Amino acid sequence: MKQLIKPFLCLPGNLKACLLFSILCLSGHLHAATINVSSLSALQTAINNAAPGDVIVLANGTYSASTDITISKQGTATQPITIAAQSIGGAVISGTAGFNIVSPARYIVIRGFKFTFNASQATMASGTSFCRWTQNVFETPGEGENLLINGNDHEVDYNTFQHKNALGRFIAMRGSGSQICQRIHIHHNYFLDHNPQTGNGAESVQVGLSGYSLSSSNSIIEHNLFEDCEGENELVSIKASAVTFRYNTIRNCPAHLTLRHGNFNVIYGNYFINTPGVRIFGDDHKIFSNHFENCNPAINVGNGDGEVADGDALTVHDRPDRVLIAFNTLVNNPANIIQAGRTNGLGATAITIANNIVQGGGAAATIAGPYTGAVWSGNMLYNTNGDGDMPSSGYTTANPLLARDATGTFHLQSGSPAIGAATGSYPSVTTDMDGQPRTSSLEIGADEVSGAPVIARILTAAMVGPNAAGNPGTSCQPVSASADDGNVPANVLDGDLNTRWSANGDGQWIQFCLNNTVSVSSVQIAFYNGNTRTSTFDILTSNDGAAWTNASTGRVSSGTSLNLETFTFTARQAKYVRILGHGNSVNAWNSYTEVNIPTGSARQDVAAIKNSAAPEMNLNTSPNPFSEQATIHFTLPDAGRTRLAVYDMNGKAIAVLINAQLSAGQYTVPFRSDKAPAGMYLLELQHNGRSCTKKLQKL
Structure with missing residues (x-):
């Protein structure tokens, strides 16, 4: 049976509708x-x-x-x-x-x-x-x-x-x-x-x-x-x-x-393995939190043959000036930090080399060219072929207690002299090689001991390329973003309203992987300066991280709160949630201090793991409450990476008792808290992706 279609007549009473219909038809699609x-x-x-x-x-x-x-x-x-x-x-x-x-x-x-x-x-x-x-x-x-x-x-x-x-x-x-x-x-x-x-x-x-x-x-x-x-x-x-x-x-x-x-380039959190590493020309660069292994050399400070700031051509090897090289871990490199000679070379000026771990390999530093105004501070050397041209005032000699984990990365172990030992103030060094935020009392080297989400590691071929996107067998980053200004995405998952993610421009986004496809119907966001300005954004969801659909558009914050605000939408199945920012009522910046995705966020997934893992790891303390020392007991059902830490109730780590590869078995660990005030604390045990917690009370 044929379906009859009535003609659409452009009568005087519906000229506006007629015009709209005509435009849609001419566009080719309704x-x-x-x-x-x-x-x-x-x-x-x-x-x-x-x-x-x-x-x-x-x-x-x-x-x-x-x-x-x-x-x-x-x-x-x-x-x-x-x-x-x-x-x-x-x-x-x-x-x-x-x-x-x-x-x-x-x-x-x-x-x-x-x-x-x-x-x-x-x-x-x-x-x-x-x-x-x-x-x-x-x-x-x-x-x-x-x-x-x-x-x-x-x-x-x-x-x-x-x-x-x-x-x-x-x-x-x-x-x-x-x-x-x-x-x-x-x-x-x-x-x-x-x-x-x-x-x-x-x-x-x-x-x-x-x-x-x-x-x-x-x-x-x-x-x-x-x-x-x-x-x-x-x-x-x-x-x-x-x-x-x-x-x-x-x-x-x-x-x-x-x-x-x-100038002003930033190189951090990278893994250089069996490769010549980084060569540097130009000014005001920052190279930090990188892992260098078997590199020849690891870090090459260029010897300039011109100075662009003085009017030399842009094509010269611009003399490096005011470059920060800090908080890197260098292991078993035939050459570690070098500057090669150059006939009539201008060398480099005001280079800061600070708080790096150099373990094994050749001399710690070999400098051949002019090197004026250099700063050497807080570096830690161990088993190198001498200090070379690194002045004795710029380093200590100690075993940093590095151990390679299952990913191939060197992390600091419990008791490492590098923990909390960094010297100087470097506010631009905000992140370690795992993508975890660096907080006060920084560690020497590329690893900051932290319980924050790990968003970076040594990559394998299965983690990149066409088949990695949306692959259920590939672990995804808990949080990532289109850009940041040094206020990194992981800050929105650290439970701290004083840290934030920030990126400038309409269309910048931050997204979350929920580990599994689950039902989501809301997003909770705390906005930076959220009590003095409104922020505009869209919420998108995806099952594969490639194709996105709108969950809610044109959302606007209250402009009256610094705390989490809840934005609901029709429930849907999703593995990824993206917040697409359109700036705020003052400027084009997008900046959030905390984000939570109810019923499936990375944070809640961790909480679920904590609850399910607690019985099998049998985490206990005695006495509890305690006055000066508590004894911690736990059981590991299998071998693996283990971290035991104590936090105050604001989420700040006050002691990392274990951060090492441990065998299966029963463990007893003492905890002294001479400098900690009386109050309630949280003990957390992490092991092979599982976690459990216990409250501690100090009298």
């Missing part, structure tokens, strides 16, 4: 749609007609591109235009052309393809913004870049870049005029097998060029794995200012991370 295509020409047509929220799916198969697939459409923050393969890796695009995202494109997602077309055919032009490449494989032959980035606020995540055997880079970031592209977020990618080249210009990642070096990028490169990359002597070349490189693992790459041009 609402977001899924469009399935099976050829590149159909793909281009669908892209040309796309509306915000559309998902364009290319059927699995192999396609050869001879003309560019050009994208100039605009999605929105909550309704991006997605161009996806039918299944991850199922659609292969080869040929002499590729994807070309051009101005004014924004909020475009390209997901799940394998690209084998020629190099330099995946590009984003100036004037584009908020585009994302996710879960793709780039294996593009020939000279040129596998992915060229211009424009601002782009994201490149969970891709694999592999098997490059020509000049060019896996990723190159450029800009417009003298301004480098801004707020680029590159994370959870796998960079594999970059074969050595004979010419210059084969870094795996290049951020900028000398002409952009004095412009700030405010970009973040984090949680990426580099293995077997050796295109040239520079693995990652940073030629811009204000770039953050953190929580990456570089393993078996005979090439170094180079701060080649630019």
Whole structure:
């Protein structure tokens, strides 16, 4: 039976409705749609007609591109235009052309393809913004870049870049005029097998060029794995200012991370293993909380041949000035901290090398060039081949009691002389190598003993690349963010309203992994300065961390409270929750002091583990209450990483009694509290991801 459709008449009484209907019809869609295509020409047509929220799916198969697939459409923050393969890796695009995202494109997602077309055919032009490449494989032959980035606020995540055997880079970031592209977020990618080249210009990642070096990028490169990359002597070349490189693992790459041009870059929480480590030129950089193992050398302070601040060309090796190198752990490196000689070299000035652990390997420091105004303080040496050129006033000699855990990372053990022994004040050092916040009485080296969530570790191939995103077998970060200003995401889970996460700009986000897909119906947020200004934000949810749906939009805080405020929405199943910020009533900053996701937050998952784990670990104390000393008893059912700590009721750690790899069995540990005032305390035992707690009362 045929369905009759009445004509829509544009009569005088409904001209406004008629106009709206006409606009919707001309746009091609009355609402977001899924469009399935099976050829590149159909793909281009669908892209040309796309509306915000559309998902364009290319059927699995192999396609050869001879003309560019050009994208100039605009999605929105909550309704991006997605161009996806039918299944991850199922659609292969080869040929002499590729994807070309051009101005004014924004909020475009390209997901799940394998690209084998020629190099330099995946590009984003100036004037584009908020585009994302996710879960793709780039294996593009020939000279040129596998992915060229211009424009601002782009994201490149969970891709694999592999098997490059020509000049060019896996990723190159450029800009417009003298301004480098801004707020680029590159994370959870796998960079594999970059074969050595004979010419210059084969870094795996290049951020900028000398002409952009004095412009700030405010970009973040984090949680990426580099293995077997050796295109040239520079693995990652940073030629811009204000770039953050953190929580990456570089393993078996005979090439170094180079701060080649630019100033104010921050390098922290990275794992350098069997690689030349970091080479430094330029001014006011901060290198802290990094793990260096079997690196030759680990840290190379450049010997400048020019001084840009005095008018020398941007292309010189700019003399390093006012660089902070602190709180790093260096183990078994043939060369630890060096500065090579240079004919007529300018050397480096005002370099601070403080609170680093140097264990094993060659001399602690070898300095050949001019090195004026240097500060050496609080370093700890153990079993090195001498102190070299490190002055005796700049270090102590002691066994830091480092032990390698199951991830391969060196952590401080209970009783380490490095715990609480750091000297000096370094407010910019906010995070350790595990992504845990650093608090007062800092530890020497890269590890801060902490009970805060661990958000970084030595990466494996299973944790990055297309198959890691949303993989139920892959543990996810409890909290992550699009950016931060040094007030890190983990601060919103520390139970302290005096710490915060902050990021500047409309569209910056912070997200939470709930470990499992659960029902969520609200978010609780405490806002920084929440009693003097309102903040605007959206709430999004996802089951895989790639495809997001709106839970609630246009939410506004009360402007009257510093405490947690609850924002409800219709219940839905989700593994990830994202808060998308739109600034506040005073400026464009997004800043939250605490966040809780009821019925599934990382914090509540930990609480559930505590309750279920308590009986089998049999944590007890005697006497309780106590006056001077209590004896703690517990049982470990299996071997593993164990941490026993005492906290005051504000959540501040006052004593770490054990932080070590222990065998199964029964343990007795004394706890003296001579300096602690009378009151109630919390004892926490963590073991192999489980935890249990016990209250202690001191009389």
